[in-house]
Amino acid sequence: MKIIVPMAGMGKRMRPHTLTVPKPLIPIAGKPIVHRLVEDIAKVCGEPVEEVAFIIGRSFGSEVEKDLVKIAESVGAKGTICYQDEALGTAHAILCAQSALEGHVVVAFADTLFKADFILDSSVDGTIWVQSVEDPKPFGVVKLDDKGQITDFVEKPQEFVSDLAIIGIYYFRDGEYLRQELQYLLDNDIKDKGEFQLTNALENMKNKGTQFVPGRVTEWLDCGNKDATVYTNQRYLEFLKERGEELQAKSAKITNSVIIEPVYLGEDVVITNSVVGPHVSVGAGTKISGSVVANSIVQQSATVEHANVAGSMIGSHATISGTPHDLSVGDYNTLRV
Template sequence: MRIIVPMAGMGKRMRPHTLTVPKPLIPIAGKPIVQRLVEDIAKVCGEQVEEVAFIVGRFGTEVEKSLVQIAESVGAKGSIYYQDEPLGTAHAILCAKESLTGPVVVAFADTLFKADFTLDSSVPGTIWVQRVDDPKPFGVVKLDEQGHITDFVEKPQEFVSDLAIIGIYYFQDGDYLREELQYLLDNDIKDKGEYQLTNALENMKNKGTVFVPGRVTEWLDCGNKDATVYTNQRYLEYLQERGENLVAASAQLTNSVLIPPVYIGENVIINNSVVGPHVSIGSHTAVRDSVLSNTIVQQSATVLHANVTNSMIGNHATVTGKPDDLSLGDYNVVRV
């Protein structure tokens, strides 16, 4: 089994946080989004993951080393491929064509999920979906009476289905997928100006490939600041349900209260503060004389005399004062 992770996007909706790191490396409950995604997929695969292939922009060697380590953490080889132009989902996946062989899971790195199942590798293809109130921003599927997928529609402006594709796919035959993606590029077949995976899926379905919908218990989006803060909230609750220890032994708490669920990283210092619920604090961060709730604080940050909620605070950032709702990038300083 191989996992293919396209993640070359610039993450403009997550700025300023993506000015210094790619969006998939932003932490959720102490681990990068993409690490959470890879670990969760590895758990449901039901077999050993041989390789994790990441399709990236030119993010630099340190990011690439981090990604290889994520693959190695699930016992797999890590491979790096580049997408230098944003030409669509089909083009992104095809950038890793050397790894498109055998059974593969394709997972776009801006979504997490909660699920209690094991992947059924006996079916030709599985497309994970979730029912949504407004399907217009998503690719959607239509089903027949047998529950098989009959149509793939990219961002329908008129209602055809409310089953949104969440960005996770299983293909029993990665070589066949590679051929169909290459066909789109060779014949310049685009939808809305880009090479779309849904067009390849439609062609495969028309040639007899049976795709079935996979259902997840919960779909967690990381597309913008508010969505990412909410995903952190739900993921902390999920980890608490699993009984995981979320507070590092090296954390130093003085005259402070933690309201779970919270994640507290290594060597965090918390003095005279109330932290939680739904707060993640990265390693080497200091919080003093403050109240934090529903917030992500990354590594080596400082929060002083502040009341912070529904916020993201970047690496090495400093907050001093009384702001309530923040989206503060790396190395920024706010004093009120």
């Protein structure tokens, strides 16, 4: 099995947090979003993962590339770095990882996490991962026939056709066939809304007899903006607690404080005279004193003092002092009130 992760986008909706780090490397419960995504896909694949190909922008830098290779290695796979130099759509992005488009392939866009109870059936032609949503209008959806196979892909339907939204994770039994269909779009300049779209390739494959089935996840978690990412952190902490995973590093120092689980505490976190939790992730080396912090992500080496913080994201090396709740503060910023 090979996993392809397109993640070259700028993450503008997550600014200021993406000014210093790509959005997929923002931590959820102590690990980058893309790390959580790769781990969770590996768990449901049902076969070993040979390679993880990350499609990034060249500006991401060598340190990010090294981190991504380590993420692949953590699931026993080879890490490959591919570049998308121009944003030309989802089909173009996937094709930037041509060398990985062979054999069994999972394509997973790196702004979503999920909870699933199934093991992938690699014998089918393809699987499109979906979840039922109350309002399907903002999403691409699939229609099914009586046998449970996908008959249509509909982008942002204004009239109800289905409530099964595509979450951005796909399985293909034949990666080379997918590569040929993606290349066909580029060679013939077939675009939708000015870009080369994966859905056009899926439609062509379906019309040629490829049978796609839905893979239904039990929960779909978005990381598209600050509030969604804070909520995803909340749910993920709950998942990890259910699994019985250890969330607090032994080197964390807690003095005269209350920790309301679930809470993730990284290495060398110092908490003094504070109440932290529930649903808080605190990165390595961060210091919290005289504060109340709930439902928030605080990244590495930050300082929070005499503050009441909730529903917030606080970047690495940021300093927060005496501020109101609901913050979105980027790396290296100082905020005092």
